[in-house]
Amino acid sequence: MANAYLCPNCKTNRTRFNIIDQVPQSVKLDPATGSVVNQYNSNEELDPFHIPYNGASKLIQCAACGVVGEEETFIKRAQNNPL
Ligand SMILES: [Zn+2]
Known part of the structure; x- marks a missing residue:
């Protein structure tokens, strides 16, 4: 509708x-360089401290x-x- x-x-x-x-992309970054060390393909893969995107x-x-x-x-x- x-x-x-x-x-x-x-x-x-x-x-x-x-x-x-x-289109949120959940990532884990290297704290010193900011480069992506892990890119999550689904919310199930997120580590326990990573809150899934819950915005609009x-x-x-x-x-x-x-x-x-x-x-x-x-x-x-x-x-x-x-x-
Ligand atoms: Zn306007």
């Missing part, structure tokens, strides 16, 4: 957006004013300000 968006910042744009898919699956950028935020804030703004 599609949801209408309204930018919570400029409060006028309902049509032009950039959808940013979040996608972000939305308003293509009118440029603000970036979670999709929910754009949906809520549209729901609170119906056309």
